[in-house]
Amino acid sequence: MHPYRTHTCNELRKEDAGKTVRLSGWMFRLRDHGGILFVDLRDHYGITQIVVHPSRSFFGLVEKAHLESVITVTGEVKLRDPETINHDLPTGEVEIEANELVMEGVSGVTPLYIPDEKAEESEEMRLKYRFLDLRREKLHNNIILRSQVIRFLREQMWAKGFNEFQTPILTASSPEGARDYLVPSRIHRGMFYALPQAPQMFKQLLMVSGFDKYFQIAPCFRDEAARADRSPGEFYQLDIEMSYATQDEIFAVVEDVVGKTFAKFSTWQCNAAPWPRIKYRDAMMVYGSDKPDLRNPLKWFDMSDFFRRANFKAFAACVENGGLVKGLLVKGIVGVEARQGTRLHLLDEGRRAEGTDREVPLARAA
């Protein structure tokens, strides 16, 4: 018999009843009834209930063990009585009656309580004990999701005939917008490598060498400040390059790959291809941004004609000098004081993360 396991913790079903099996995993939960112990044994795949009877030599060992200790259990797969079936577990129709038990790794009391999925420890605590936080189902699944998304992106790009290339990490600074990360060189004293902000130069080198269609899940490094939705330092992007392609052909590839990826991994609604196309000038005029968030219902209206004739010289002068005066239509604020300089907090229907509501001027000159 394999020294650690014959099955994973998400494998055994009622058809396996009667088999002698061996499982290894973490003690996720312990229910101590004095005369009988129930251990929820957890591994990457799932949870299986282990039953320990008081006649077993290791009964006391399990009873006193801290959660998250790692054990190997050998025993018989037993059908559960109908009234004790746990319908929340795929393995809930069976349990393992432990006959042998090896304590592989004794755990101390963990600073995070792993079974509590609703816990909201500070970011500092969760990062300090990252190896514990990642044991929790939600974060564990996030890591798996990322793996699957990246695999799916690769499969689609390969299927479309793109070649995947790696490009150097230690390189020279290129004239892009962000600050570079620098790595001191031992060979060239006093000199530094820069980490690539994007694979731009290498990608172009490959294209002029005739490789026709390129993609990379490209690591990018930019030494810029973090944000709530933006980790500092590094990120990965699906980088695509095509030869002899029209703009619409490139859009079609992106719409297909990104659309299918969201359809496969997300329950969020994604536009069917072709996606709405917004000209740069229109985006800037209507949304004030070249990357507008279309969930935000507020649009800028051109009020230049009105203010040209209005009695407010600052705005009228702006229009006379070729500028624009624009306004937002904000409903439900009648009675709110709107003297010059007042700004409104627009909560945007609660979509934004807490504390990130933005201040928007009622009117502005541009």
Place this chain on the structure above:
RNA sequence: GGGGUGUUGGGCCAGUGGUCUACGCCGCCGGACUGUCGAUCCGGUAUUUCACGGGUUCGAAUCCCGUACACCCCGCCA
């Protein structure tokens, strides 16, 4: 770089200048219990202490100033 908010026992948090010898939940420890699955029930637990330093006050977790750290926003991010 600028601004805002916050920091309370192992974790999450409550806490109007005196009723704080600081509440609750979780954890943890001890006890009971042979069918639970967030087990249950009983009892206990935590440098008289509220990030640190100083100040106001008869009296500070609570008010003021400074420092440190954290988070968020702006700047920044082709």
